[in-house]
Amino acid sequence: MYGSVLTTPELVECVRTATLAPSLHNSQPWRFRLVGETVEVYVDRDRQLEVLDPDGRELLISVGAAIFTLRLALRSVGRVPELAILPDIDRPDLVAVVRPGPFAKPSAALSGLADAIAHRHTNRQPFQAKVVPADVIEELRAAADHEGAELTIAGPASRTIIAGLGREAERRLRSSDGYRAEMGRWTRPMARRRDGVPAAAFGPWDAMERLPMRDFGIVHPQLQRRGERFERHPTIAVLTTSGDEPASWVCAGQALQRVLLSATRRHLSTTPISQPVEIPSIREVLADRRSGRFAQMVVRLGYGPSAPTTPRRPVTEVLQQIAD
Ligand SMILES: Cc1cc2nc3c(=O)[nH]c(=O)nc-3n(C[C@H](O)[C@H](O)[C@H](O)COP(=O)(O)O)c2cc1C
Structure with a gap:
């Protein structure tokens, strides 16, 4: 509900939504920690693709996609996220700290993006011969x-x-x-x-x-x-x-x-x-x-035919909850 403090189940649901992000080979190289209302986003280096991505560039692109999705999920429950990227030089695996900030009803454009999260799928089919306007x-x-x-x-x-x-x-x-x-x-x-x-x-x-x-x-x-x-x-x-x-x-x-x-x-x-x-x-x-x-x-x-959904690990596997 807009204008109220987020409950833990609501925050967990935001994290679950974040896991719908795309990732290299669907490696889902992310971990989350919930500390009070704050979500810490970590990279999971055990899921790095050593041959394709030896520098971990695509690893962090994948985590970045999850961070944007998390921001959007928070917007759609009425909170403006406050974001710190790579906030601690001594903890390079902590990619972002995301806090629900001020209360605000999302704009129609942001709601539209949030609605698209579950409908976005990588499509490897031939597309129509139709120009993108x-x-x-x-x-x-x-x-x-x-x-x-x-x-x-x-x-x-x-x-x-x-x-x-x-x-x-x-x-x-x-x-x-x-x-x-x-x-x-x-x-x-x-x-x-x-x-x-x-x-x-x-x-x-x-x-x-x-x-x-x-x-x-x-x-x-x-x-x-x-x-x-x-x-x-x-x-x-x-x-x-x-x-x-x-x-x-x-x-x-x-x-x-x-x-x-x-x-x-x-x-x-x-x-x-x-x-x-x-x-x-x-x-x-x-x-x-x-x-x-x-x-x-x-x-x-x-413009292509519909594309299948790909699986995601359950949120319980990627999220740790810490009482503050
Ligand atoms: C960094 C990155 C690189 C990717 N590279 C390719 C690629 O080269 N070819 C491809 O078909 N899909 C690529 N993908 C899409 C992923 O395979 C896809 O996101 C993943 O399998 C999950 O499926 P979904 O996007 O349908 O949710 C890439 C995605 C990311 C984030």
């Missing part, structure tokens, strides 16, 4: 800007270059040591598994190899996934930040989730694409070096 693109750019990042929509020439860079990155990753084993760890079906990418979410493979779609089925040849034609003129955006250290990665994660939710709210399907930012030399080409900016993520946008 300019006002929607503008909204997505504003969403990134709001969180201190920049979203650049690729024109026809850069789109072709980015797709080529993505394919080259995918080729190099596949031939790198440990790539297949790591992919297997996060895609193998296991009883009661509540993380990783399930086969239902792999999507078809791109028969024309036009788009750098991550092939989650690479270690599951028995699945015999069908090939399909993907859209000829995809809408591709690059998310960049001005810095490239842990705080910038958390910023990128918050911006990514704000962009994805803004897109969902406008009935767009989305696919984060990270292979091109996983090979350092390719990542450098992605963001114009003269601009001094750093590419953090590529996002594909468009």
Whole structure:
């Protein structure tokens, strides 16, 4: 209820909502601690993908996405969150402290974003040949800007270059040591598994190899996934930040989730694409070096069929409650 102190069950529900955020291979690399009304957000380094993400950049992007989702959940129960990112230099795993601040009814725009949380799913299906309207693109750019990042929509020439860079990155990753084993760890079906990418979410493979779609089925040849034609003129955006250290990665994660939710709210399907930012030399080409900016993520946008939900670990597994 707006204007009243939050109860513990309400705060736990906000944390549960935060876990609906996207994460690399659905690794869900986060832990939360509830201290009174304060939520501490930690990175869970045991869930880092050593081959794809040796620096832990995507790890913190994933945690950043959860932090933005938590902020939104607090807004939707009528509290303006107060946020401190990486507040303690001696505790680098404490990524954020989020406190419910002043009482305020959320704006229609924020309520719309909050409503989109449960409807946002990574979509790896072909999209329709339908142009994303300019006002929607503008909204997505504003969403990134709001969180201190920049979203650049690729024109026809850069789109072709980015797709080529993505394919080259995918080729190099596949031939790198440990790539297949790591992919297997996060895609193998296991009883009661509540993380990783399930086969239902792999999507078809791109028969024309036009788009750098991550092939989650690479270690599951028995699945015999069908090939399909993907859209000829995809809408591709690059998310960049001005810095490239842990705080910038958390910023990128918050911006990514704000962009994805803004897109969902406008009935767009989305696919984060990270292979091109996983090979350092390719990542450098992605963001114009003269601009001094750093590419953090590529996002594909468009109008697709519905996409499946992926599992999440129960909130009891990621949340510790401490009486204050
Ligand atoms: C940092 C990061 C990198 C990701 N990279 C890719 C990618 O390269 N290809 C892809 O299909 N999905 C990618 N995803 C999407 C995740 O696989 C997805 O969020 C996760 O499986 C959970 O599914 P959901 O987004 O449908 O909730 C990425 C997500 C994040 C946050």
